[in-house]
Amino acid sequence: MSWRYDVVVVGAGIAGPIVARNVARAGYSVLLIDKKAAIGTPKQCAEGISIKVFDKYDIPYDKRFINREIYGAKLYSPSGYELEMRYKEVSGVILERKVFDKMLAYYAAKAGADVLARTEATDIIRKDGKIAGIKAKHEGEPVEIYADVIVAADGVESTIARKAGINTYAPPHEFDSSYEYEMLIEGFDPDLIHLWFGNEVAPRGYVWVFPKDEDRANVGIGINSDNPQTAKYYLDKWLKENNIPAKKLLEINVGLVPVGGFVKELAKDNVVVVGDAARQVNPMHGGGMGEAMNAATIASKWIVKALEEENISLLQNYTKEWWEKDGKRLEKVLKVRHVTEKLTDEDLDLFIQILSGADTEKIAGGDYGEVIKALLKHPKVILSPRRIKLLKQLL
Numbered sequence: 001m002s003w004r005y006d007v008v009v010v011g012a013g014i015a016g017p018i019v020a021r022n023v024a025r026a027g028y029s030v031l032l033i034d035k036k037a038a039i040g041t042p043k044q045c046a047e048g049i050s051i052k053v054f055d056k057y058d059i060p061y062d063k064r065f066i067n068r069e070i071y072g073a074k075l076y077s078p079s080g081y082e083l084e085m086r087y088k089e090v091s092g093v094i095l096e097r098k099v100f101d102k103m104l105a106y107y108a109a110k111a112g113a114d115v116l117a118r119t120e121a122t123d124i125i126r127k128d129g130k131i132a133g134i135k136a137k138h139e140g141e142p143v144e145i146y147a148d149v150i151v152a153a154d155g156v157e158s159t160i161a162r163k164a165g166i167n168t169y170a171p172p173h174e175f176d177s178s179y180e181y182e183m184l185i186e187g188f189d190p191d192l193i194h195l196w197f198g199n200e201v202a203p204r205g206y207v208w209v210f211p212k213d214e215d216r217a218n219v220g221i222g223i224n225s226d227n228p229q230t231a232k233y234y235l236d237k238w239l240k241e242n243n244i245p246a247k248k249l250l251e252i253n254v255g256l257v258p259v260g261g262f263v264k265e266l267a268k269d270n271v272v273v274v275g276d277a278a279r280q281v282n283p284m285h286g287g288g289m290g291e292a293m294n295a296a297t298i299a300s301k302w303i304v305k306a307l308e309e310e311n312i313s314l315l316q317n318y319t320k321e322w323w324e325k326d327g328k329r330l331e332k333v334l335k336v337r338h339v340t341e342k343l344t345d346e347d348l349d350l351f352i353q354i355l356s357g358a359d360t361e362k363i364a365g366g367d368y369g370e371v372i373k374a375l376l377k378h379p380k381v382i383l384s385p386r387r388i389k390l391l392k393q394l395l
């Protein structure tokens with residue numbers, strides 16, 4: 001079997017369907033494939049996303065994939081200090097990704113793209129020294145898919161970009177290992193997401209409770225993947241220590257989250273890499289859906305331009321544009337993460353205590369200036385040379 005398209009997109013998670021939809025809307029032929037038999041299933045996600053993405057990326061606010069609207073966050077320090085950031089308006093939602101991913105693929109199909117589940121890309125096709133397409137298996141049958149542009153949106157374990165000669169290597173330290181139960185749980189305000197910090201709780205990361213219902217939530221953990229202990233060990237320990245019974249588990253998910261190692265070269269010849277495959281994730285909290293949507297929007301703009309002008313070298317502008325704004329922004333966040341990794345439990349306690357008196361709205365909006373201002377006012381910070389040194393590393 002052999003097919004031909006203008007663009008083939010490998011991976012129908014978040015980034016892939018958005019690229020496919022945007023390129024199809026511009027009138028080009030697109031094939032979106034995913035190796036999963038049911039797009040979106042299984043999920044590997046806590047499903048939390050900002051409310052802003054719906055308007056920004058032209059995604060319908062459809063109740064079919066929204067489990068719960070969220071009004072803010074509550075942070076807990078190792079000794080139990082709390083920082084609550086609650087808004088009058090909805091600030092985010094907990095999605096049902098099994099439905100969301102499938103609907104994103106549906107929007108791509110409605111825009112004109114072909115979409116094939118249970119279709120796995122296995123290799124790159126080279127002709128006369130150039131990449132001409134991909135080899136795939138569609139329902140077990142081999143197929144050759146020829147395309148002018150190939151998009152690797154195949155997630156954290158991406159193979160396609162690497163096979164095309166793009167360096168996607170990142171050291172193990174730049175990944176978080178995560179473990180998550182979707183379970184019945186009570187006693188937490190279901191209008192907020194809840195995050196627990198501490199070197200004994202979740203080294204480098206946090207434990208989360210993201211409510212999907214009054215009494216049902218994604219309860220998970222992310223820790224540095226080079227930790228000698230497993231993420232499951234820390235999550236089960238946290239549940240036990242907090243007397244939370246783990247006997248009503250509806251789902252168990254395991255996954256890796258890239259938290260650094262952003263890919264330098266996002267386009268090589270006619271191959272483009274986007275989303276987790278390009279490590280386009282916020283390295284502080286591990287949220288990657290919004291970043292994947294953003295990168296997919298930039299990538300699709302340059303794919304359309306390259307096709308319109310019959311000039312594949314225009315794809316390089318995707319690398320340029322993403323790095324100039326978003327790459328720079330995420331590198332700064334990574335710098336902050338490298339500093340926060342060094343915080344002791346005592347630092348974390350103090351940090352949360354101090355921030356509870358600062359402008360939490362600005363902090364929640366990612367205003368690190370506000371965080372530093374609040375910290376620099378506190379005598380326990382000013383009088384500690386080690387803490388001052390850590391703060392200086394942020395500036």
Ligand SMILES: Cc1cc2nc3c(=O)[nH]c(=O)nc-3n(C[C@H](O)[C@H](O)[C@H](O)COP(=O)(O)OP(=O)(O)OC[C@H]3O[C@@H](n4cnc5c(N)ncnc54)[C@H](O)[C@@H]3O)c2cc1C
Nearest residue numbers: 011013014015035045046047048121155255275276288289
């Ligand atoms: C436990 C966990 C919790 C998370 N929680 C959040 C959260 O709350 N909020 C948030 O914003 N982010 C979260 N993330 C991160 C988020 O899930 C990812 O950043 C996001 O899904 C990236 O989208 P993507 O399209 O790049 O990749 P994915 O969503 O991973 O999609 C890649 C797709 O490619 C397909 N694929 C792979 N290889 C092939 C192949 N060879 N052929 C065909 N198809 C292929 C896969 O089946 C998959 O469907 C979490 C991650 C984990 C692991």
